[in-house]
Amino acid sequence: MMRSRPLLFTLFILFCPIFAFAQGGQQGADNSLLPEINPQDIEIRSEFQARFPGLRRQPILGFNPKPRVFQIDPNRMPFMETREEAVADISITQLGRPAPPQRSVLTNPDRINAYIRGGFGSFITPELNGYGFYKLNEKSLISADVNMRASDGHLDNQVSSFRYLDANVSYITRVQDDLRLTIDVGGLSDYNDLFNLSDNLQQNFIGKTSNKSYTGGSAQISLQQSRNTLTGWRAALGGNVFNTSLDAGNSGLSGDLDEQIGHATFSYYWPGNRLYETFDISASIEAGNYSNPVSSDQSWVDAEASFEYERLLNFSTRISGKGGIEYISDPTTSKIYFTPEIRIKHNFSNALSISGTVFAKPEMHTQQSHHQYNRFLNVQNQLRHAYHLGTTGEVNFQLFDGNRIFGGVNYRHVKDYAYYRRQTLPPSNTAGFYEINYAEANIFELYAGASQQLLPEKFWFDGKVYVRSPKLSGGGFIPYEEKLGVEGAISYKVIKELTINGWAEYIGSREAPAANSDLSAYVLLNAGVEYQINDTFGVYAKLLNLLGQEYEIWNGYQERPFQVFGGLTIKF
DSSP: OTTHHHHHHHHHHHHHHHHHHHHHHHHHHHTSSSOOOOGGGOOOOOOOOOOOTTOSSOOOTTOOSSOOOOOOOTTOOOOOOOHHHHTTTSOGGGSSOOOOOOOOOOOOOOOOSEEEEEEEETTTEEEEEEEEEEEOSSSEEEEEEEEEEEESOOOSSSOOOEEEEEEEEEEEEEEETTEEEEEEEEEEEEEEEOOOOSOHHHHHHHOSOOEEEEEEEEEEEEEEEESSSSSEEEEEEEEEEEEEEEEOTTSTTOEEEEEEEEEEEEEEEEEOSSTTEEEEEEEEEEEEEEEETTEEEEEEEEEEEEEEEEEEETTTEEEEEEEEEEEEEOSSOEEEEEOOEEEEEEESSSSEEEEEEEEEEEEOOOHHHHHHHOTTBOSOOOOOOEEEEEEEEEEEEOSSTTEEEEEEEEEEEEEEEEEEEEEEETTTTEEEEEEEEEEEEEEEEEEEEEEEEEETTTEEEEEEEEEEEEEETTSSBOTTOOSEEEEEEEEEESSSSEEEEEEEEEEOOEEEGGGTEEEOOEEEEEEEEEEEOSSSEEEEEEEEOTTOOOOOSSTTOOOOOSEEEEEEEEEO
16 A cells, blocks of 8 residues: 555656646636637628639638627617607608509490581581491390481582482391391482583483482391301391482483392301411302393392411411302303412511412492492493402501501403493484493502501501503503592691591593593692580581692583581580
């Protein structure tokens, strides 16, 4: 035991300096100049991963050699303002109840149930235009329109009165959700004086200024079923009657013409298996019968069956092809025609497009269409169908909505083209009234125009200029058809209630065989103003033929000079 004590004592002596050195090192650390680190002062940073192109040495995000140290007083008091302090800087006008949010509800715009425009003009000329719409129930509605213009006459050396009156009524009802029935009924009652013949012998035999009266009526019933916008069918059945009477005293020019026409059509359309591909198959038949002083019970038939295919390629090119067979029989001939038609429209961009058409098709005009186009036509004419071979092309440029610039060209070769010239009266072979002639014709037309809305709903205009070459294959130009024409219109809405508008027309010289010279060109300048007093009533005024041009559309009859019109408009 005595021997082990010296050993323990020796070890104690050896380790005492080591403990003293360790204790001194701990005290040295406490007395160093380095700041004491408080765990609450450590800023926790997020981890970022990003690369900056172009830098060879990428920065280390989140590293800051001078970190921000946020020290918060643990004995701080939060800021709490009183109610008086909260409203001290608010103006009196803001202390009221805040306005509720604006209510926005989608509604249908108000529809005009009726529009009536009537007035009075120079030479005792009343005019009336009206449109009415009435919804019977949720499935049915009825609409009607009427147009009337009349005059006591404007010529001093002869009577020149006229009356043009037509009215139409439509009834539309939804029989089923996808089936719609439409019934249309219309009628007309027109009258106009003709012109005195230049041959005094003939005119004395007539004894007065000749006149014509027209009456007619039409009716049609149609059904349309639409499963969707691309699938459905349409069918229609209807007809019309027409009568015109020419009163030329005791001369052989007097007489009546009666015409009856019936028609039926059917078409079925459906989509193809590919996107933007549609098909359409259709059939129609139209037949007519007419009688006049030189022939009785003359009839004609026009029957057609066709198939049409349409497709949109690459969302930019639309191609439509149509082929069919058409049979036409008139008092002079009967033929079967193949009726091809190809239409192509390509959009180079949203602003620029080009379109073209190639077609071959027969056409049959009725007695009614001829007499309403030329009101000086006699009643002794025969009908004959025409056959058209033609092509058209057009370029459209639309830089932005509300404007359009266009130009195009078209050409037609027509067999048995119907044109008008004055008949030759025996025994002195003087010119009488007009008759229908038929011949082969070649018609070429080049046109350009623009439609601009510079200020939406405030200032807009439209204009077109065209150059034509209407030639007969036998030589010479087609009588009474112009070679140059310009037309345009402009409107400016000064304020919401006031609109000023103007329109003009230029028609170049035309060949007139009976006059041994061309009919002179003429310019018609017109202006008008409309003022809406309130939502219901308004007034209008217009000035026609401001230049007082003396002109003729048909040789032998001088049209109306300068005229002033004014009237009232009613909308409700």
